[in-house]
Amino acid sequence: MKTCNVCGKEKSLDQFYGCGNNSPYYQSLCKSCQHEYNLNKRRMARFGITSTEYRILVSQPCEICGEAKGRGPGKMVVDHSIAGNYHGVLCHACNVAIGYLRHNPDLCERAASYIRKTRGESDVHAS
Numbered sequence: 001m002k003t004c005n006v007c008g009k010e011k012s013l014d015q016f017y018g019c020g021n022n023s024p025y026y027q028s029l030c031k032s033c034q035h036e037y038n039l040n041k042r043r044m045a046r047f048g049i050t051s052t053e054y055r056i057l058v059s060q061p062c063e064i065c066g067e068a069k070g071r072g073p074g075k076m077v078v079d080h081s082i083a084g085n086y087h088g089v090l091c092h093a094c095n096v097a098i099g100y101l102r103h104n105p106d107l108c109e110r111a112a113s114y115i116r117k118t119r120g121e122s123d124v125h126a127s
């Protein structure tokens with residue numbers, strides 16, 4: 001067993017990467033922390049922000065549905081353009097939803113009208 005320097009959890013050695021061929025030593029952080037670290041490095045390169053800034057961003061509530069707490073950083077998505085410009089923070093579900101609606105406001109409004117119609121609510125846009 002070995003204790004990870006980052007998450008502080010005690011894990012078996014197969015949860016750690018080795019330090020290269022035939023080395024008896026293991027990395028001081030566990031595989032999941034190593035993955036998180038690598039992801040953070042890529043995010044930082046993409047958004048031009050620090051790991052801490054990223055963590056603050058993904059702890060914000062979703063800008064569409066307001067979902068936030070207790071869902072873990074992986075559940076929140078930093079929305080960005082293809083060029084990498086930062087837009088806002090969304091939960092995974094809302095991000096996927098607007099993706100399917102092609103980030104098109106007209107389609108989103110039509111989707112809203114459709115939902116109102118199926119619920120039998122009067123549609124302010126229809127009349």
Ligand SMILES: [Zn+2]
Pocket residue numbers: 004005006007008009029030031032033
């Ligand atoms: Zn760890």
Ligand SMILES: [Zn+2]
Pocket residue numbers: 062063064065066067090091092093094095
């Ligand atoms: Zn959401």
